[in-house]
Amino acid sequence: MKRLPSELAALSLAEIGSKLLGLVAITYLARTLGPEGMGIIALGTAILMYGSIFADLGLPILGTRSAAVEKVSLGSLRIKISSARLLLSISVALLGGALLWFIISNTVSRDVAILYLIGLIPASLSLDWLFQGIRRIGTLALARILGMTVYLVMVLALVESSGDMIFVPIAWGGGVAVQALFLWLYSKYIPTSSLETKPLDSTPIKLMRESIPLGFANLIAQVVLQFPIIYLTLFESSSDVGLYSIAFRVIVVFLMLDRVYYTLFFPIISRSAQEGREVLQRRFYRAIKFIALIGFFLGTVFIITGGKLFPLLFGNEFRASVPIFDILVIYFILTLLSSTLSFTLIALKKEKLYTRSLIVGAIGFTGILLLPLPGDSQLVAPLALVVFQLITFLVMVRHIQDEIPFSIERVVLFPMLVIMVLLTGGAMVMHLSPLIVSIAVVILALPSLLFSIGFSRDDWQFIKRSIL
Template sequence: MSLFSMDLALKFIGFLSTAYLARVLGKSGFGSISIGISVLSYALVLADCGLTALGIRKIASDPKANDITGQILNGKLILAVVIFLLTATITFALSGLSENTYIILNYLFFLFPAAFMLEFFFVGSQKMDTVAYVRILGTIIYFLLVLIFIRDRGDAVLTGIAWTFGGVTTALFFFLFYKKRGLSFHFNGIRYFIKILKESFPLGMASYISQFTVAFPVVYIAYIAGNSQAGIFSAAFKMIGLFLVFDRVFVTLFLPKITGVISNREISLEKIFGTVLKIVVCLTLIVSMFLYLFSDFIIIKVFGDDYTESILIFKMLLVYFAFTIIDSVFANTLIGMKKEKVYTLSLLIAVIIILILTFVLTPFWGEYGIIFSFILLDIISLIYMIIYLKKDIEIKIARSIILPVI
């Protein structure tokens, strides 16, 4: 099974769970679990701290480097404990003994099975079939638990437990496949923790920034407008996330091509870049227009009549959807040219601006202020990458972007 097929299957099963929960829990309950997932997303990034990326890199360079497996797991476990305690303390301080607190805590328990996941070992060893089957199995277990135990609004607190059990299944099967290869590992305690953390931290910078961007809106909307509005926004945002599978297709097909062109110089980088950019812009516009025309049908059929307010949000987010895919052309070109720092810096600049705009605009426009900020984030990031790429290749903005739009 290819990486793309795995990603598509995971997104589809995950979205079935999302649609079911949105209908069963209603806007308020769905908003509550969306907050829990957003907080967990922050916690997972902090608890990983680039260790997964470092583990993949180390195993890929030396598959027999068995000691690195124990060091990575040791680091992730220590961070999981620290981040769990820190996040739980902050949650209790801000929300007290509320339903949101219990939902967040149940999701946070996922940090511990996540710390033991050996996915990095199999990715580094190029055993993508194993990764695919185990990840899909864990997602199916979660989906089945949701169908069995989540029946009405009062069951919202159980969703985090189902998520955690799905994680336990995933971690357990990764471990079984690891033992089947006759391998073992041992923990190093605190001895190597600081050393490996210094090495891994820079690798996680882009993840920290991008995850902050994705998880921030739901938490902030819940804070200023309540769980129901968070649920309405989350429904539209998750639908956009499903259709961003087109972005995944692009990355899968385009990045190896760009890397090959840069390495071999058999054909002009400017030529393939310009051609791909025009194709992506045209296809993105077609898909965006199709989704816009059928947005009412899509939202109501998937989430139900309670989510009619999500339709306008979904339509506005289609601008963000289009720019995100177009941004991928530039981002993956930079990555192929081994200039990831430029991409990371563009994200950082954009996030600073989005925070400023969000706090300025939301008092007047509510969640629509956040959508506007998101669109500007992509535009600012795109402009920065265009300016930088122009130093190395010729970019014909009018021919590749403006003309297809017209």
């Protein structure tokens, strides 16, 4: 926990940099391919995410947790986790590619999806999980931005029109391969064992079995997360899929915060779980207050600015993505809040409770999609995601409160009411001066949230001591 501020700065800057590079790539692809082309790419990435579920089986989370507690040889852990992931990814690429060849009739859509699945093979060799577990944050951050840079350069060099769509998954695979190679080369400079560690007493097959509970949880989460793309592909046009995809991809860009937060706090919470419940409770509560402050504040900024930025960045064709984006902002806030609960349950080795929470949320998600709700399917799909994340969050709250008492009213309900009042008031007077009113709402949001959440000077000092 005594890492220097430079590590947090490196991770934050690299995440911001890599996501900005990703945003540049998305913007370029949206303007080059249009809504229909983005719909085909979205379908390919959805299939990629489904494939990654079976290619990973929760092994990266298992590896991070094992590396964080510092009881096993890192060299042994690296080889066995990577071997298991490589075996799974090759199997998924072969079986998935053969299946897609017969299922998808559109040649371009099929080829894009198959190439994305092939990219799972270099992705399986990436050691993100290892560097996260041992908190070599600077190296991990550099690898991520290097991979994204390669992806962007390849996209800009190879994709000049909608006819070059096939090069998008190739560029993704190239970026992932460079990132994996960099981390493997750098891992040779890490001490792999000490007198206090012992070789990992598991074969790759045993590791797969051990990671299945974590993999099952990821299966549920990813099936739900990517299903709106499948849902819209089945019932709407590729252009409609593209409109949803752009809104969702922008949210994913800003979920870099969740990745930074998880990378920093999962090892801390994992160690805190071994230091005693009092230590865990204190760190957990302050951590979730911190992420609630960030989530609600940024959510306010996104809603205020989204309507103007989408046409500016992606063109007037994507103006219809704005209502979808506004709904997904709620999903963004709930995802940040749920992250603390999920990795705390995993740190407590209560993966089954996490999985049950996801199952209940998935039932709510399915219900929303099956109900004959009025309105556009493009809005029903993001609404279903919000319902999934909300139900999952509430069920996890109940499980966490059995272990760590905390006030959900102070962390969620009070700040939510404050933001609703600010946004409603701003909307009522927005016609007077849109720019001034927007700036005023954003300025008022931060102190209002600090007060409603109860974020104190002691909380801030804790964050600085623990992370910085």
